[in-house]
Amino acid sequence: MTNRLVETDLASDLEFLMARAGAVGSARANARLEGFGLRVRSYAVLTLASSDVDPSQRELADFLSLDASQIVALVDDLERRHLVTRTSDPRDRRSNVIKATEAGRVLADQATEQLRLAEKESLKALSAAERNQLREFLSRIAFDS
Amino acid sequence: MTNRLVETDLASDLEFLMARAGAVGSARANARLEGFGLRVRSYAVLTLASSDVDPSQRELADFLSLDASQIVALVDDLERRHLVTRTSDPRDRRSNVIKATEAGRVLADQATEQLRLAEKESLKALSAAERNQLREFLSRIAFDS
DNA sequence: TATTGTTATACTCTATAACTATA
């Protein structure tokens, strides 16, 4: 970037940099996910439903920092496309377990592969060691509070 | 965070962490800015207008990764509140120079002070040295492309 | 012809409140 504004105080503000890096990364990820009919949020739900943790909608909401009502809409969409199933949890019938179908897991894997390429592109300015350190810093900021 | 989903692959994905850290930071910053009638985007425009670089709307759009039409709306609002002025650049009359008024500079300074407190809170998991390193990593990601 | 700023529009994301069923 050749913009003169790179010299301002704002350009070295950590929150600003994080917001900017996040926004740019999400936009890039959304572009990569377009062919799968996914966006970053629906991808996140699908890939968590593909893991072996069997998340509830409440757990998805907490982990993704989204309101419960937003999870409803995301799961509705994925369920309509037969990529995930909702199953009432027998131990607590208020709670729905979200599980990916076989088709859902296949799509999630393909999408994950695409995102790996996108990530490589956005982070090419950092070495592998620097990426690990960045990951460690961000994990602490994101989950230690 | 005690959520079981912290153990999933997604939780260690750099793009996901960055998007999450950015979103959480922006939400916190918006809450802190509420009393000033600002949000992160209008704050960014105001504080850049308060610097001595005399940005044009085009430069603001490029630097903030916003569309030119979004800058129009942000400057409209700040101008209506007499926090910034639009002046046609005599060297290129297509271009508007955005400058903070005295009241705008005062407000920007107060808001910046509030955000410093918010940042301290969100980054308390990192030492000063780690913050500097994080800043350096993010600068490279944000501006080296 | 190309660029800056403007207007208009549509879509996505975010935030909130009220409701239901279960606990």
Add this chain to the structure above:
DNA sequence: TATAGTTATAGAGTATAACAATA
């Protein structure tokens, strides 16, 4: 009473296209 999920709605953020003035 409290929690998980649902419905509805409004406001903020994002993305595009078409246009006027100026270069």
